[in-house]
Amino acid sequence: MAVSLTHLPRILERHGDALLADWIREQLQAKSRTGAIKEGELREQCAEFLRLLREATAKGGTSDVSRPEFEPLRELLANVSRSRGVQGFSPSETAKFVFSFKRPLFMRLREELGRDAVALADETWAVTELLDELGLLTTETYQKTREAVIARQQEEMLELSTPVVKLWDGILALPMIGTLDSNRTQVVMETLLEKIVETGSEVAIIDITGVPTVDTLVAQHLMKTVAAARLMGAECIISGIRPAIAQTIVHLAIDLGNVITKANLADAFKTALDKRGMAQVPGR
């Protein structure tokens, strides 16, 4: 095996430029979204890949890409697939960056070793294994990049969806939007309670107009929030109970206890003002 390993760096050395040209042509032909990446950038990435591959294989052989000699090459691939993941390439398009190198390389191998069938087979196998490993590496990094994007978006949504607004002196409103799960309720509860302390508000209106469904779990979460606010000395009003939700609550026999509920935010606000002892100008 050790003998056949010496061929790859030599071939890369001798045919470097031709390989590069073939490889780039291959990619430009295959790619459906040629416009997405500039040819100059592609050429740069490919040339860098060839150079690092030559260095790595000359020192570290072709059998194991986790060797320290392959470190710079792995880094380059990680960078390439990361940037492509962010640019919106599909996973197969990203992996093709490596796989499209096979055809030009195998053509050179055949030219070089065509007369020695055993050596050609050995070398082809070794190179295939190496490139497959590298290809998998790009896919893995691509996946990780996408997962990071998703995680960040989830976090942003969590932050976005729980604003606590001050409506009046001593009155807070919490417009809830989207499905409530335990994770979100926890965040909602914490922000609401902290805001109650911060502003010294005695009344908090939880508006669930934007909550698509209310089941027993959601109701339980709401009750917990109301109970916690009450323990701190603030009263909660739940508003935005749509007809469908009112029906569900009754059908599920959910006991909302002695929580004040209102059909819309305006009514809840009026009740809150009454509680604060503020008279409104009637009939406006």
Added chain:
Amino acid sequence: MDRIPILRMGEFLLVTIQVDMHDQLALTLQDDLTAQITRTGARGVLIDISSLDVVDSFIGRMLGSIASMARLMNAETVVVGMQPSVAITLVELGLTLHGIRTALDVEKGMALLRASAAGRRRA
């Protein structure tokens, strides 16, 4: 042995918990407070727990039983200044302290006590 001071303010008693509550301290407070209510004929008890960061189920239950005891002795209990983390813990423990009145700070708690005392006098 350390005790939690109980201050008298007119017809109300003021308890400010400023140290970490441990079980013995809570029991002593319960004894002292009930004794004080009888002695002073207090109409209301205000417990300020704004510097309490940690609660366990025992302390939570103790707050509830103090309120029940006080009510039996014709005094109303208001718990003021509960921290968000404490409120969340109590709710998760299932202790919603039914029957206890709460307020955001001492001032609002006092207003609450005064209002209810005035209401009772009128009745």
